[in-house]
Amino acid sequence: MRRLGELEAEIMDRFWRWGRPATVREVVDDINRHRSVAYTTVTTVTGILFHKGHLTRTREGRIWLYRAAATREAYAAALMEDGLGASEDRTAALARFVENLDADELDALRTALHEAERRTDG
Structure with a gap:
């Protein structure tokens, strides 16, 4: 996008x-x-x-x-997904992105990961 x-x-x-x-x-x-x-x-x-x-x-x-047609957050998420797709090493790009998050953003990411795990396990 x-x-x-x-x-x-x-x-x-x-x-x-x-x-x-x-x-x-x-x-x-x-x-x-x-x-x-x-x-x-x-x-x-x-x-x-x-x-x-x-x-x-x-x-x-x-x-x-x-x-x-979609929320601002959905648009931002699509941009982030495209940003990861621009890298030959998505894992390294994601790790680099996480390094730049502040404490509140890291907490929000942890919460989102736990919710995603619950959805896939349930």
Whole structure:
């Protein structure tokens, strides 16, 4: 999975934070509170995000409502998986990644590993 571009990430951030369907107009208006962006530009990038599978959409009258297809965490996990896949030695890459975790992140990783073991044993 390729990393999102700057505007793609800015658009996806809104859908992830809002946790609800939204129109392009809502996204444009929110971005324009911080910086200027054209409606047509956001429409184009939102369409690209839809075709890449990052957004789903449903029609409400004449308007498309978009929603994040997956959570921000699922996106981050897919990036990490791709990062591991870029290495010829996944085990070494994973070990190097773990070396950079702080104590809280290590605790979270231990918890996740125990839960994964329980699911596979059960």
